[in-house]
Amino acid sequence: QKGGHKHFMIKEIFEQPKVIADCLAGRVDLKTGTVRLPELEGLTSPKRLHIVACGTSFHAGLWGMNLLESWARIPVRVEIASEFRYRDLLLDEDDVILAISQSGETADTLAGIRRAKQMGASVIGLCNVVGSSVARESDHVIYTQAGPEISVASTKAMCSQLTALYLLALHWGAQKGTLSAEVTQQGIAAVHELPGLLDAELPAMRERSKELARKYSGVSSFMYLGRGLNFPLALEGALKLKEISYIHAEGYASGEMKHGPIALIERDFPTFALAMRDDLLPKVKSNLEEVQARDGRIIALTNPGLDMGVDDAWVIPEVWGPLSAFLALPCLQLFAYEVADYLGKDVDQPRNLAKSVTVE
Ligand code: M6R
Numbered sequence: 001q002k003g004g005h006k007h008f009m010i011k012e013i014f015e016q017p018k019v020i021a022d023c024l025a026g027r028v029d030l031k032t033g034t035v036r037l038p039e040l041e042g043l044t045s046p047k048r049l050h051i052v053a054c055g056t057s058f059h060a061g062l063w064g065m066n067l068l069e070s071w072a073r074i075p076v077r078v079e080i081a082s083e084f085r086y087r088d089l090l091l092d093e094d095d096v097i098l099a100i101s102q103s104g105e106t107a108d109t110l111a112g113i114r115r116a117k118q119m120g121a122s123v124i125g126l127c128n129v130v131g132s133s134v135a136r137e138s139d140h141v142i143y144t145q146a147g148p149e150i151s152v153a154s155t156k157a158m159c160s161q162l163t164a165l166y167l168l169a170l171h172w173g174a175q176k177g178t179l180s181a182e183v184t185q186q187g188i189a190a191v192h193e194l195p196g197l198l199d200a201e202l203p204a205m206r207e208r209s210k211e212l213a214r215k216y217s218g219v220s221s222f223m224y225l226g227r228g229l230n231f232p233l234a235l236e237g238a239l240k241l242k243e244i245s246y247i248h249a250e251g252y253a254s255g256e257m258k259h260g261p262i263a264l265i266e267r268d269f270p271t272f273a274l275a276m277r278d279d280l281l282p283k284v285k286s287n288l289e290e291v292q293a294r295d296g297r298i299i300a301l302t303n304p305g306l307d308m309g310v311d312d313a314w315v316i317p318e319v320w321g322p323l324s325a326f327l328a329l330p331c332l333q334l335f336a337y338e339v340a341d342y343l344g345k346d347v348d349q350p351r352n353l354a355k356s357v358t359v360e
Pocket of ligand 1: 154
């Protein structure tokens with residue numbers, strides 16, 4: 001069942017190349033450079049989009065917001081479902097809800113869908129489990145096709161959600177004409193290369209995560225920092241670490257550090273930084289200098305040729321545009337996994353958690 005792996009979580013992390021390929025299958029045409037999402041037939045691109053989700057699915061939504069706004073020029077809000085469902089909402093027929101849920105059974109996400117429908121909004125469900133409540137109650141469903149996810153800590157589901165969000169942003173961007181045919185083609189060609197690249201990289205990523213886990217598993221707190229597209233990944237890295245290793249972890253937008261959390265930094269409160277090459281990297285670097293000035297140790301996930309000058313650089317290949325998330329995410333998952341396993345925790349069944357949260 002675990003395919004020779006010690007836990008479902010590690011099996012599922014290693015399934016991610018296939019998950020990306022399966023989510024792309026039938027949806028991208030390399031020859032014409034187009035995305036096909038027949039699930040959305042009859043739906044034009046939304047005037048306003050509200051992404052509603054919990055936990056890891058919420059983090060995927062935050063990442064997707066960046067692409068949907070920049071490529072498809074759609075105003076997007078991303079909301080935690082338990083907040084959304086009780087707010088004094090302003091919704092009408094022009095609003096579209098994108099409900100993201102691996103299980104399709106999360107109580108708060110479902111309640112959010114029901115409220116939005118009562119107010120006239122239409123709902124797209126992005127979920128993994130076929131025939132689930134979210135799938136049944138949505139007007140349109142995009143299945144992520146990640147296969148069953150057994151480990152309580154969600155890994156491959158997020159990878160599949162990112163893939164689907166990437167396709168959605170390309171699709172609406174092309175439909176609206178806000179994204180050039182050239183960039184759409186580039187985006188499709190680049191994502192098509194990902195499964196092979198990730199498959200080749202995963203063994204080395206695992207080795208590096210083991211080394212770092214041994215070095216850092218004695219600490220009681222971790223800071224995760226990222227900016228822009230890497231901010232949601234910082235949140236996800238912190239969530240993974242806390243839920244399976246029980247080490248306190250905070251995910252923060254790097255630029256927000258100096259507004260409070262920097263007070264916590266000291267030698268035994270290390271930082272895991274997402275410092276891949278992008279326009280915001282110089283800003284991230286200066287945030288990391290602030291950490292170092294307070295004796296904080298740093299693991300930096302970065303790309304070849306970038307001299308980060310940190311305690312532990314973790315170098316991963318550079319890929320096109322926003323696709324770096326697909327290489328960074330498994331590193332964050334592997335690090336959390338190796339720390340938890342090294343500490344002897346019950347990785348697949350962490351205390352106090354259920355795979356699907358069907359009560360409020
Ligand atoms: O099934 P869903 O995607 O709706 O679940 C949402 C969260 O409960 C889930 O992502 C949770 O945060 C995981 N334990 C994260 O690893």
